[in-house]
Amino acid sequence: MSLEKNIKIDTRHLNLYFFEEKILKDINLEITSNQILGIIGPAGSGKTTFLRSLNRMNELEPGSRIEGQILLDGIDIYNSELDVISLRKRVGIVFALPVALPMSIYENVVYGVRLSGIKDKARLDEIVEKSLSAAFLWDELKDRLNLSGLRLSGGQQQRLCLARVLAMEPDVILLDEPCSGLDPISTSWIEDALIELKKNYTIVLVTNNTMQAARVADKTAFFLMGELLEVGLTKQIFTAPVKQETNDYITGRFG
Amino acid sequence: MFSEKGVERLLSVIAFSAISALALIALFIFIEGIPFLLKYGIKDFLLSSDWRPESGKFGIYPMISASFWVMLGAMLVGAPFGIAGAIFLAEFTPKTVMHIIKPAIELLAAVPSVIYGFIGVVVLAPIIREVFGGPGLSLLAGAIILGIMILPTVISISIDSILAVPASFREGSLALGATIWQTVHMLTIKAAKSGIIASIILGMGRAIGETMAVIMVTGNAVMIPNSALDSVRTLTANIALEMSYATGMHREALFATGVVLFIVIIFLNAIASVVIRKKVITK
Numbered sequence: 057m058s059l060e061k062n063i064k065i066d067t068r069h070l071n072l073y074f075f076e077e078k079i080l081k082d083i084n085l086e087i088t089s090n091q092i093l094g095i096i097g098p099a100g101s102g103k104t105t106f107l108r109s110l111n112r113m114n115e116l117e118p119g120s121r122i123e124g125q126i127l128l129d130g131i132d133i134y135n136s137e138l139d140v141i142s143l144r145k146r147v148g149i150v151f152a153l154p155v156a157l158p159m160s161i162y163e164n165v166v167y168g169v170r171l172s173g174i175k176d177k178a179r180l181d182e183i184v185e186k187s188l189s190a191a192f193l194w195d196e197l198k199d200r201l202n203l204s205g206l207r208l209s210g211g212q213q214q215r216l217c218l219a220r221v222l223a224m225e226p227d228v229i230l231l232d233e234p235c236s237g238l239d240p241i242s243t244s245w246i247e248d249a250l251i252e253l254k255k256n257y258t259i260v261l262v263t264n265n266t267m268q269a270a271r272v273a274d275k276t277a278f279f280l281m282g283e284l285l286e287v288g289l290t291k292q293i294f295t296a297p298v299k300q301e302t303n304d305y306i307t308g309r310f311g
Numbered sequence: 312m313f314s315e316k317g318v319e320r321l322l323s324v325i326a327f328s329a330i331s332a333l334a335l336i337a338l339f340i341f342i343e344g345i346p347f348l349l350k351y352g353i354k355d356f357l358l359s360s361d362w363r364p365e366s367g368k369f370g371i372y373p374m375i376s377a378s379f380w381v382m383l384g385a386m387l388v389g390a391p392f393g394i395a396g397a398i399f400l401a402e403f404t405p406k407t408v409m410h411i412i413k414p415a416i417e418l419l420a421a422v423p424s425v426i427y428g429f430i431g432v433v434v435l436a437p438i439i440r441e442v443f444g445g446p447g448l449s450l451l452a453g454a455i456i457l458g459i460m461i462l463p464t465v466i467s468i469s470i471d472s473i474l475a476v477p478a479s480f481r482e483g484s485l486a487l488g489a490t491i492w493q494t495v496h497m498l499t500i501k502a503a504k505s506g507i508i509a510s511i512i513l514g515m516g517r518a519i520g521e522t523m524a525v526i527m528v529t530g531n532a533v534m535i536p537n538s539a540l541d542s543v544r545t546l547t548a549n550i551a552l553e554m555s556y557a558t559g560m561h562r563e564a565l566f567a568t569g570v571v572l573f574i575v576i577i578f579l580n581a582i583a584s585v586v587i588r589k590k591v592i593t594k
Contacts (some may be wrong), residue, residue: 113486145488155479160503167497168487217483224487 057146064089064228064258069196070110072102072187074117078103081282082124087228092250092259094273096266098305101279103262104152107230110260111147112140128228140275145172146198152216152233156205161197164205164216183223190253191219192245211242218249228258236264241259247272266306278302337573344570347563356567361549362533364557369564371571373535377450378519381529384454385461385518390511392458393465397458397507400466401473402495415468420463422440428527431456436528445540448530453543456524461514468513472506473499502540505586516576522547546572 058222059206064085072080080102085092095103105114114120126133145168157164165184166174174180184201188194193215196205205216214234221229222287231250250259250272263269265303268291269276277287278299286293297303313321314343348356351369357368396416416532431452440447476499484494485564530542531552544552550565559563 111486113482116482116485141488141490143488144486149486151479151482151486153479155477155483157483157498165486168489171487171489171497220483220487239367282540 063087064088064129065260066127066130067124068127070106070109070126071123072105072114073119073121073123073281075119079282083284085277085284085287087258087260088275089258089280090254090256091197092254092261092272094269094270094276095260095262095279096264096276096305097279099264100281102282103117103279104232105263106279107232107260108149110228110230111144111149113144113149115140142299144221146222146226146228147228148222148224148226149230149232150214150217150234152236154210154217156208156213156216158206159204160207161205161216162201165219165223169219170298187223190222190249191215192249192277193219209242211238211245214238214242215245215249218246222253226257228260229253231261233262233264235268245269278305280305317339337563340566340569340573343563343566347560348570351564351567355566356430357571360535364553364561364564369560369562369567371389371546371549371564371568373533374544374546374549374568375571376535377529378545379449380539381453381457381525381543381545381554382448382515382518384539385514386511388455389456389461389465389514389518391463393462393510393514394469394507396462396467396480397469397473397494397510398500402491402499409470412499413467416466417463417504419460424460424521424524425527427456427460428524431524439540443540444525445538446530446542448528448542449540450536450543451539453529453545454524454539456528457521459519460524461517464514464517465510468510469503471506472503475506476502509583510585512579512586516579519545519579520547520572520576521565522551526551 058252063086065085067083067085070080071078081302083106095107097103108114109122110126110133122134126146128138131138131298135146157167159167162290165187166180169180169183174183184196185194188197192213196212197208205213208216214237218229218231218234235246238246246267247268250261253259254274261269261273273290275287276293277288278285278293278297278301281302286299288298293302294306299304354417356371357375358372359368360372361368362373386415392585404412411513432448435452435455436449438447439445439449439452442450480498480502481494484498485491489497525545526548529542529545529548531548532542533544533549535542536543546568550568553561556566
């Protein structure tokens with residue numbers, strides 16, 4: 057039972073289709089609270105689709121359909137009890153391409169919070185400082201909060217996207233290859249932020265950079281052709297994988 | 312058959328003649344109209360309400376005021392409907408449906424303006440006469456008919472600018488738990504603002520330049536309107552109605568009226584293109 061309590065997200069026999077094409081095949085994966093789960097796998101393995109199914113972003117594309125269950129704290133997220141709006145407030149996502157919204161840095165951070173009805177200026181100020189600090193961005197930007205978010209560099213915009221999600225105080229943060237377009241220094245900023253953040257959040261990190269998973273993830277899952285091939289402690293996956301394909305992929309011999 | 316050089320030269324002549332047509336029109340109106348303005352006095356021409364060509368009185372203030380009010384009325388009718396329609400079609404309608412409805416709306420622009428005038432006279436004016444009183448052929452009738460006539464301009468350009476907002480903005484907003492409507496009014500409309508404003512300005516240009524439908528539905532009395540139910544004559548109507556028999560000073564005064572119209576429309580179009588260009592730069 058005590059083990060059960062630490063499971064934040066639990067997917068059971070999850071199948072996902074786009075029109076007739078089956079993208080995810082019978083995914084059973086438990087995601088532990090206050091840990092970073094790294095998801096690795098070659099392009100087209102379904103890792104991004106899996107990530108986006110966790111806060112129902114796939115629904116924005118036409119033709120998507122799922123079977124099976126995704127439980128968040130034991131509640132089925134595709135069940136009508138939990139509406140998609142509150143789900144997305146609890147499960148935030150940072151996309152591969154850093155996209156600041158076309159408004160000031162300040163407004164970018166409080167965008168989601170304002171939607172939830174918080175209007176008090178002092179409270180909003182506090183949220184902005186807290187979120188930007190957690191994304192390691194406050195010192196750089198505290199004097200330029202009225203600058204348009206679009207004027208920031210890619211690395212700054214990506215951290216701004218992270219701050220935007222943190223401002224919502226979600227339970228879970230999903231990250232879809234958040235560093236794919238970033239330089240090594242911006243990447244290390246993000247990684248440091250994630251390690252700090254897992255104290256308070258459950259984090260799922262999809263990455264094309266296997267070394268990134270090795271550096272930050274507590275557990276690592278390997279996806280191939282829409283299937284979850286293997287999941288385990290990061291150390292074990294990288295030193296003694298059970299499956300031959302996993303070994304081939306992380307040693308770069310995958311063809 | 313043609314040499315590369317020859318084709319290039321031919322095309323450049325054709326392109327140049329299109330531009331020179333515009334230049335010639337401008338030149339022609341100005342040459343005919345400017346001497347009158349200098350002779351009669353710009354202030355008397357623009358600000359006097361006395362339009363009696365037979366006595367040599369050429370004050371076009373009533374027409375300026377009529378054109379202004381009809382244009383403003385057309386905006387009040389056309390802009391809210393046009394923008395709401397564009398938002399609905401761009402954000403809440405399946406793409407396949409939108410691709411049928413948008414061309415259909417654009418077809419509204421291809422309906423000859425005399426048809427709009429005809430409907431205004433036969434359907435709209437009697438309704439206004441019965442419901443509100445007055446002659447029916449009025450500023451209000453002109454505003455409503457023009458409001459409908461500018462819908463294709465407003466809707467079509469607004470839809471294009473809404474669809475030009477990057478999908479990643481919408482996705483980012485929805486991912487933060489925004490509803491579609493919250494995303495539209497907090498994000499999409501702001502991002503598409505310059506295109507929407509430009510669509511309204513171009514609609515204004517269309518409204519102020521429209522002639523046939525306006526002549527048919529506004530009653531054409533030369534007077535400064537006291538209410539929306541009064542009969543009015545716009546600048547365009549004034550030229551079209553009197554040009555056929557005007558001579559001498561009278562004819563020159565009508566050309567000067569054309570100068571005023573030309574400047575207003577060039578001004579509106581210039582604002583619209585500045586607004587549109589600004590959007591491209593901030594992206």
